Amino acid sequence: MAETALMPWDRPAPEKAGKPSVWSLLPEDFEAMGAPGRAAHLFNRLHRVHLWKEGAPWISKALREWVATETDASLPEILERHPSMDGSTKLVLRLSDGHRIEAVHMPRKVRSPRVTYCISSQVGCAMGCTFCATGAMGILRNLTAGEIVGQVIALMRDLGPDRGEQVTLVFMGMGEPLHNLDHVHRAIRVLGEIEGLGLSAKRITVSTSGLVSGIEKLARLRPRPLLALSLNATHDEARSATMPVNKVWNLARLRQALDAWGLQRGEKFTFEYVLLAGVNDTPEDAQRLGDWLGDLRRGHNVNLIPMNEHDHSTFHEPAEDRIQAFSDRLKAQGCFVTVRRSRGRDVRAACGQLVKEKA
Ligand code: SF4
Numbered sequence: 609m610a611e612t613a614l615m616p617w618d619r620p621a622p623e624k625a626g627k628p629s630v631w632s633l634l635p636e637d638f639e640a641m642g643a644p645g646r647a648a649h650l651f652n653r654l655h656r657v658h659l660w661k662e663g664a665p666w667i668s669k670a671l672r673e674w675v676a677t678e679t680d681a682s683l684p685e686i687l688e689r690h691p692s693m694d695g696s697t698k699l700v701l702r703l704s705d706g707h708r709i710e711a712v713h714m715p716r717k718v719r720s721p722r723v724t725y726c727i728s729s730q731v732g733c734a735m736g737c738t739f740c741a742t743g744a745m746g747i748l749r750n751l752t753a754g755e756i757v758g759q760v761i762a763l764m765r766d767l768g769p770d771r772g773e774q775v776t777l778v779f780m781g782m783g784e785p786l787h788n789l790d791h792v793h794r795a796i797r798v799l800g801e802i803e804g805l806g807l808s809a810k811r812i813t814v815s816t817s818g819l820v821s822g823i824e825k826l827a828r829l830r831p832r833p834l835l836a837l838s839l840n841a842t843h844d845e846a847r848s849a850t851m852p853v854n855k856v857w858n859l860a861r862l863r864q865a866l867d868a869w870g871l872q873r874g875e876k877f878t879f880e881y882v883l884l885a886g887v888n889d890t891p892e893d894a895q896r897l898g899d900w901l902g903d904l905r906r907g908h909n910v911n912l913i914p915m916n917e918h919d920h921s922t923f924h925e926p927a928e929d930r931i932q933a934f935s936d937r938l939k940a941q942g943c944f945v946t947v948r949r950s951r952g953r954d955v956r957a958a959c960g961q962l963v964k965e966k967a
Pocket residue numbers: 733734735736737740741742743744781782783784816817959
């Protein structure tokens with residue numbers, strides 16, 4: 609799967625009359641573009657979401673006019689909110705060209721209050737994982753950095769965070785973020801700006817299906833977010849059957865890319881494993897998964913995610929005793945395992961499900 613400029617996921621998103629999205633700009637860009645006043649101040653006013661929740665933040669008339677003339681300040685529009693019994697809310701957002709994307713808001717009240725936003729990086733996805741509703745859509749286009757940041761701002765203005773809540777972001781919505789790495793990384797830089805939301809890269813997780821070229825590129829970038837790997841099978845034949853990316857970069861090559869990542873102090877990988885009944889949920893699979901992890905068994909997280917069934921896939925959730933046995937076998941090998949049910953199961957929170965149904 610060589611990356612070329614002509615692939616469909618490289619299709620540029622429409623720019624409004626050639627104006628850059630204000631949400632893709634860093635303070636130094638405001639300065640370079642000749643914004644009136646202090647660039648850091650303008651950035652601060654635009655990005656400090658809690659000010660907007662209490663009414664429009666104060667910005668001078670000159671700045672307001674400059675933003676309106678020189679930039680596109682539109683945000684993705686929230687079309688639907690689907691609150692779940694588990695406290696999460698699934699949202700459908702419309703981009704300026706009419707395409708729809710999904711996001712999930714997941715507050716956690718226990719221990720230290722925290723809210724996690726699960727966001728999209730593409731409209732659809734080219735990776736074609738057979739258990740995924742977004743994969744069944746194919747790829748329509750990448751999100752721009754401005755649309756990614758705008759998505760976060762729109763979600764925060766609509767649903768929080770409450771004061772004192774720590775914010776974390778996961779790129780686990782629609783799309784393969786490493787297929788859109790330039791825009792994703794630009795968005796991470798903007799979101800991390802201290803004058804704005806100040807979201808440290810250590811509170812942002814990018815989840816990949818195993819796009820090795822992207823992992824290798826991301827490993828060299830700074831700031832560098834945390835990496836999650838969606839694994840879902842323990843031998844190449846099975847993985848290639850559910851995740852076509854494995855035909856290009858197999859499990860051995862993927863493991864090599866992780867070894868070359870160069871883990872820094874406090875950095876952890878997350879390994880996601882969607883449990884599919886009768887496909888990848890045997891004790892032998894659990895044993896092989898532990899073997900593949902090798903020295904990554906300790907100090908990293910393994911998330912077991914029982915399949916969230918939906919109409920666009922024939923896979924099923926394993927029985928409870930199978931899930932428990934799989935988890936126990938991994939724990940016996942020294943892995944740190946969490947069984948995670950997809951949040952919002954009652955509101956069709958499988959990634960891409962709502963947008964795919966509308967399409
Ligand atoms: S699981 Fe992720 S990478 Fe695979 S098709 Fe779905 S959105 Fe794309």
